Amino acid sequence: MSDPKIVKLVDESSNRSSELPLISGTLGPACIDIGTLYKDTGHFTYDPGYGSTASTKSAITYIDGDEGVLLYRGYPIEQLAEKSSFLEVSYLLLNGELPNKTQFEGFEHEITHHTMMHEAQKNFFQGFHHDAHPMAMLAAAVASLSAFYHDDLDVEDPADRKLAAIRLIAKMPTIAAACFRYSVGWPMRYPRNNLEYVTRFLHMMFEVPSEPLEMNPVAAKALDLLFILHADHEQNASTSTVRLVGSTGANPYASVAAGITALWGPAHGGANEAVLKQLKEIGTPDNVETAVKRAKDKNDSFRLMGFGHRVYKNFDPRAKIIREMCHKVLAELGVNDPLLDVAMKLEEAALKDDYFVERKLYPNVDFYSGIIYKALGIPTEMFTVMFAIARTSGWISHWIEQHETPGSRIGRPRQIYTGAGVRDYLPTAKR
Ligand code: CMC
Numbered sequence: 001m002s003d004p005k006i007v008k009l010v011d012e013s014s015n016r017s018s019e020l021p022l023i024s025g026t027l028g029p030a031c032i033d034i035g036t037l038y039k040d041t042g043h044f045t046y047d048p049g050y051g052s053t054a055s056t057k058s059a060i061t062y063i064d065g066d067e068g069v070l071l072y073r074g075y076p077i078e079q080l081a082e083k084s085s086f087l088e089v090s091y092l093l094l095n096g097e098l099p100n101k102t103q104f105e106g107f108e109h110e111i112t113h114h115t116m117m118h119e120a121q122k123n124f125f126q127g128f129h130h131d132a133h134p135m136a137m138l139a140a141a142v143a144s145l146s147a148f149y150h151d152d153l154d155v156e157d158p159a160d161r162k163l164a165a166i167r168l169i170a171k172m173p174t175i176a177a178a179c180f181r182y183s184v185g186w187p188m189r190y191p192r193n194n195l196e197y198v199t200r201f202l203h204m205m206f207e208v209p210s211e212p213l214e215m216n217p218v219a220a221k222a223l224d225l226l227f228i229l230h231a232d233h234e235q236n237a238s239t240s241t242v243r244l245v246g247s248t249g250a251n252p253y254a255s256v257a258a259g260i261t262a263l264w265g266p267a268h269g270g271a272n273e274a275v276l277k278q279l280k281e282i283g284t285p286d287n288v289e290t291a292v293k294r295a296k297d298k299n300d301s302f303r304l305m306g307f308g309h310r311v312y313k314n315f316d317p318r319a320k321i322i323r324e325m326c327h328k329v330l331a332e333l334g335v336n337d338p339l340l341d342v343a344m345k346l347e348e349a350a351l352k353d354d355y356f357v358e359r360k361l362y363p364n365v366d367f368y369s370g371i372i373y374k375a376l377g378i379p380t381e382m383f384t385v386m387f388a389i390a391r392t393s394g395w396i397s398h399w400i401e402q403h404e405t406p407g408s409r410i411g412r413p414r415q416i417y418t419g420a421g422v423r424d425y426l427p428t429a430k431r
Pocket of ligand 1: 236266267268269270271302303305306307309359364366
């Protein structure tokens with residue numbers, strides 16, 4: 001039997017009904033289009049956390065959470081991780097197709113020639129307290145790009161949108177490195193155009209004026225791979241935030257700055273920082289059992305950070321790649337980190353524990369990434385900034401897709417009101 005194309009919803013109390021069409025994408029379950037539900041029945045739908053709600057159509061990224069599948073523009077993440085580069089993936093996300101040699105060279109040239117910050121923006125950092133969190137500085141600095149590039153930006157012009165995308169992808173590592181250098185009191189470094197994207201970023205991070213930087217190429221390769229894995233993840237909290245802000249017509253810098261603040265939370269991108277702090281707190285493999293016990297205790301707010309995912313009810317495919325890479329990178333860099341032993345023991349204990357098995361809680365992308373960042377010398381507070389650099393490609397691709405979609409409307413959810421009923425204002429003396 002072929003799929004029904006209509007779902008009929010009847011409100012028996014009022015005898016009003018709605019015939020709701022099913023919309024199918026290329027892959028994934030069909031969705032019930034509830035656009036006429038309120039008009040037909042007088043009811044809204046209620047789905048806090050959006051567990052059953054598709055907020056948009058999108059051709060960028062596909063996830064099958066039950067099977068642990070992640071595709072960027074149709075390409076499996078495993079193939080991109082093995083064969084591609086972050087910049088090529090950024091081109092793919094933005095343009096829908098992998099670039100040929102000329103297209104890639106053109107894209108890399110454009111990115112390379114938009115990496116500098118406005119000199120006035122450098123002064124902006126001086127206003128932050130010396131121990132400001134780098135994510136706070138990043139969000140503010142990216143929002144401030146609006147002040148530098150707002151006046152001549154027409155969000156309805158495809159060329160202007162593309163230029164904004166190039167600027168954001170190009171400047172994000174420069175701004176991120178500036179956040180780090182300000183927090184440690186080092187002078188800012190200018191981007192070096194003779195280096196490729198990730199190596200340039202590592203130079204801006206770690207090069208000091210007093211001596212040349214000796215960098216192990218393994219570090220750049222590892223970071224490039226982490227950037228590929230973090231580049232996009234369909235309608236997650238930060239991307240949905242970028243789209244919601246973008247739906248108002250706000251400029252791309254303001255929209256992406258909002259995405260950065262959404263990413264910061266420990267339930268989302270802030271988890272990588274939280275994982276490392278938690279592994280340090282656990283300290284040794286002997287304490288893993290106690291941690292697992294606490295995570296299961298409903299009277300304790302403690303959760304295993306880096307475990308569980310709204311969409312993946314199977315291994316997060318990114319976590320599989322990072323887990324393997326973690327061992328390799330640490331070996332190649334000659335780093336022996338006891339936290340890796342704690343992480344492995346924690347993973348092993350959780351994966352055979354009924355609580356985690358029943359709830360399908362597997363390690364996610366953030367579980368092992370922090371150990372790699374740490375091995376690369378990146379401080380814990382910068383972990384979510386790394387995520388933000390990579391996710392910028394995804395955020396801006398979604399922002400552009402939203403503007404290219406005919407009939408896009410402002411995002412405006414409704415609510416179930418649970419406050420007081422209508423009542424009369426009382427003068428102070430009578431309250
Ligand atoms: N440790 C212990 N219990 C957990 C965990 C965890 N990490 N995650 C979920 N649970 C339990 C939760 O208590 C609930 O149990 P019950 O059914 O008995 O009430 C059940 O599993 C379902 O959890 P939920 O909170 O309803 O699931 P969610 O889809 O709303 O949340 C999540 C997903 C990722 C926010 C959550 O799993 C979590 O807080 N994980 C830890 C933080 C983390 O690693 N976040 C990174 C996510 S991946 C990268 C990214 O998105 O940026």
